[in-house]
Amino acid sequence: xxxxxxxxxxxxxxxxxxxxxxxxxxxxxxxxxxxxxxxxxxxxxxxxxxxxxxxxxxxxxxxxxxxxxxxxxxxxxxxxxxxxxxxxxxxxxxxxxxxxxxxxxxxxxxxxxxxxxxxxxxxxxxxxxxxxxxxxxxxxxxxxxxxxxxxxxxxxxxxxxxxxxxxxxxxxxxxxxxxxxxxxxxxxxxxxxxxxxxxxxxxxxxxxxxxxxxxxxxxxxxxxxxxxxxxxxxxxxxxxxxxxxxxxxx
Amino acid sequence: xxxxxxxxxxxxxxxxxxxxxxxxxxxxxxxxxxxxxxxxxxxxxxxxxxxxxxxxxxxxxxxxxxxxxxxxxxxxxxxxxxxxxxxxxxxxxxxxxxxxxxxxxxxxxxxxxxxxxxxxxxxxxxxxxxxxxxxxxxxxxxxxxxxxxxxxxxxxxxxxxxxxxxxxxxxxxxxxxxxxxxxxxxxxxxxxxxxxxxxxxxxxxxxxxxxxxxxxxxxxxxxxxxxxxxxxxxxxxxxxxxxxxxxxxxxxxxxxxxxxxxxxxxx
Numbered sequence: 001x002x003x004x005x006x007x008x009x010x011x012x013x014x015x016x017x018x019x020x021x022x023x024x025x026x027x028x029x030x031x032x033x034x035x036x037x038x039x040x041x042x043x044x045x046x047x048x049x050x051x052x053x054x055x056x057x058x059x060x061x062x063x064x065x066x067x068x069x070x071x072x073x074x075x076x077x078x079x080x081x082x083x084x085x086x087x088x089x090x091x092x093x094x095x096x097x098x099x100x101x102x103x104x105x106x107x108x109x110x111x112x113x114x115x116x117x118x119x120x121x122x123x124x125x126x127x128x129x130x131x132x133x134x135x136x137x138x139x140x141x142x143x144x145x146x147x148x149x150x151x152x153x154x155x156x157x158x159x160x161x162x163x164x165x166x167x168x169x170x171x172x173x174x175x176x177x178x179x180x181x182x183x184x185x186x187x188x189x190x191x192x193x194x195x196x197x198x199x200x201x202x203x204x205x206x207x208x209x210x211x212x213x214x215x216x217x218x219x220x221x222x223x224x225x226x227x228x229x230x231x232x233x234x235x236x237x238x239x240x241x242x243x244x245x246x247x248x249x250x
Numbered sequence: 251x252x253x254x255x256x257x258x259x260x261x262x263x264x265x266x267x268x269x270x271x272x273x274x275x276x277x278x279x280x281x282x283x284x285x286x287x288x289x290x291x292x293x294x295x296x297x298x299x300x301x302x303x304x305x306x307x308x309x310x311x312x313x314x315x316x317x318x319x320x321x322x323x324x325x326x327x328x329x330x331x332x333x334x335x336x337x338x339x340x341x342x343x344x345x346x347x348x349x350x351x352x353x354x355x356x357x358x359x360x361x362x363x364x365x366x367x368x369x370x371x372x373x374x375x376x377x378x379x380x381x382x383x384x385x386x387x388x389x390x391x392x393x394x395x396x397x398x399x400x401x402x403x404x405x406x407x408x409x410x411x412x413x414x415x416x417x418x419x420x421x422x423x424x425x426x427x428x429x430x431x432x433x434x435x436x437x438x439x440x441x442x443x444x445x446x447x448x449x450x451x452x453x454x455x456x457x458x459x460x461x462x463x464x465x466x467x468x469x470x471x472x473x474x475x476x477x478x479x480x481x482x483x484x485x486x487x488x489x490x491x492x493x494x495x496x497x498x499x500x501x502x503x504x505x506x507x508x509x510x511x512x513x514x515x516x517x
Contacts, residue, residue: 009339013335013336013339016335017332019328020329020332020333020336020392020393020396021392023391023392024393025391028388028389029388029389029393032388035386036387039383039386060289063286063290066282066286067286067287067290103503103506104499107462107498107502107503108495108498108499109462109463109465109466111378111466111469112465112466112469112476112479112498115469115479115480116483116491119300119307119483119486120300120301120307121292121296121297122296122297122300124291124292124293125289125291126292195376198376202378202469202470203469216382228375228379231376231379232374232375235374236374
């Protein structure tokens with residue numbers, strides 16, 4: 001039985017491989033080491049003087065990530081409270097609807113959102129912010145509603161026993177319990193969003209990706225190299241910041 | 251005697267105790283927001299013109315058109331699925347030795363450093379950037395996408411597997427070592443049984459992620475359903491784009507539920 005399973009897996013793999021490589025031009029593949037050496041020789045040294053034209057897109061990239069995260073949080077928090085089974089006002093209608101929104105926004109990558117929004121809103125930083133925000137809803141919403149569902153029921157009961165209203169139960173019973181994980185989730189998502197916003201410019205949504213795209217189209221490899229180094233640096237810094245903040249909170 | 255207690259109760263701050271720091275953070279946040287929002291320049295005439303497109307897009311999403319471009323869609327979908335499966339298999343196969351090598355408790359120091367740096371490189375570069383390079387090197391199509399996803403899988407599985415191996419129950423490894431087992435026997439009898447369920451779970455999870463990514467890397471020419479989506483959007487065929495997006499959402503949801511179910515079953 002186990003062997004049959006393995007055999008099926010191998011057969012599936014071979015079939016998939018055949019199917020996938022049907023349209024591969026092998027001459028290109030065998031030539032790849034040469035091409036790689038060629039590109040590498042052209043890309044070094046990176047063109048450092050290009051840096052002065054990168055500061056503005058870099059600032060845009062950080063803004064896209066930050067504003068997008070804030071907008072995403074603003075939309076995700078009410079959704080999370082609607083989706084959590086212990087705070088939802090209606091179990092039959094609103095909870096499934098909120099869960100659907102969370103899953104649907106999570107399954108579409110921010111680059112696809114950007115592609116759509118650029119064709120609707122026109123190229124620019126606004127499309128990028130909205131793309132990041134929409135993608136963040138699902139992520140923050142899912143983690144936050146799980147945190148809300150895991151809250152300690154006894155604290156909520158204690159607050160309820162004092163005769164608190166619904167709103168007071170939320171602010172004094174539930175919010176203090178989920179606040180640390182809320183900050184942790186937000187900073188974590190901000191870190192991911194910095195990575196994603198760096199490439200949104202490829203489809204026209206502003207930021208440093210736009211520079212990357214034009215440099216790639218001009219085959220200006222030293223500039224491409226510099227941009228990738230800048231993106232890597234930004235990613236490392238944002239990861240460090242988010243690790244520090246999360247460490248301080250938790 | 252009137253009480254010296256305050257009659258109004260104020261909520262204590264929840265995160266940051268120091269008052270000065272709180273105010274400084276709030277002011278900093280407001281200044282940043284003003285500066286950041288100032289950089290958004292919106293071309294309102296373009297946005298209004300785009301609203302009509304947005305309507306057409308919503309209409310296309312509500313009445314998806316699966317038939318006209320079905321050949322493109324089914325080709326792209328097939329490419330995406332085959333790419334996802336092969337890259338996950340190859341990626342997991344490569345990441346197992348790397349993951350073992352990157353675990354501090356079973357690998358010598360030199361091997362550990364080499365494997366950790368492979369993982370770090372693979373995790374630091376986004377899929378899209380890797381895909382751009384692989385497309386430039388290997389030509390357009392699914393093969394570049396396959397390589398990209400394999401590359402990304404190595405970093406993901408390698409890191410999580412290494413952490414898992416570092417977290418194992420040392421007592422069992424100790425017991426196997428005491429019998430005079432060689433290194434290979436140690437891995438096979440002490441480590442492998444402990445990490446296997448989690449490895450299967452991670453592979454399934456990565457399969458799910460790889461499908462999502464395969465929908466994206468097509469935009470830069472690495473084949474798959476993303477290429478079909480990009481084409482249909484640049485042709486302004488919103489009903490086909492809506493159909494593709496619905497297919498992606500449906501497959502991702504299916505993959506998520508079935509991989510969650512399978513992971514529970516494996517545990």
